[in-house]
Amino acid sequence: MHEGHHSCDHEHSGDSPEMRRALLEYLLGHNRSHARELQELGEKFEKAGSTETAAAVRESAACFGRGNAALERALAALKGD
Numbered sequence: 005m006h007e008g009h010h011s012c013d014h015e016h017s018g019d020s021p022e023m024r025r026a027l028l029e030y031l032l033g034h035n036r037s038h039a040r041e042l043q044e045l046g047e048k049f050e051k052a053g054s055t056e057t058a059a060a061v062r063e064s065a066a067c068f069g070r071g072n073a074a075l076e077r078a079l080a081a082l083k084g085d
Contacts, residue, residue, distance in 0.1 A: 025082050032075040039068035 042065035049058035 007064065021082075025079070028075055028079050028082070032072055035072050035075065037069055039065050039072065042068065 040063055046058045046061035046065060049055075049061055
C-alpha cells in the first residue's frame with residue numbers, strides 16, 4: 005500500500021519545460037499507484053460484503069483512471085509541441 009507522505013512545504017510549479025514534464029510524469033505514475041490501490045481496496049470491500057462501499061471505492065478508482073488519461077494526453081501534447 006502507498007504510504008507516501010504528502011508534504012505541502014515544497015512547490016511543484018516547475019521552473020522549466022523539462023521540470024514541468026517530469027512533474028507530469030511523476031504525478032501520472034503516482035496516480036496510477038493510487039488507482040491500483042483503490043481497485044484492490046474495492047475488491048476487498050466486495051469480498052467482505054460491503055457492496056455499497058465497494059462500488060463507491062471502485063468509482064473513485066475510475067475517476068483516477070479518467071484523470072490519468074487526461075495526464076497522458078497532456079504528456080502527448082507536450083511531445084508534439
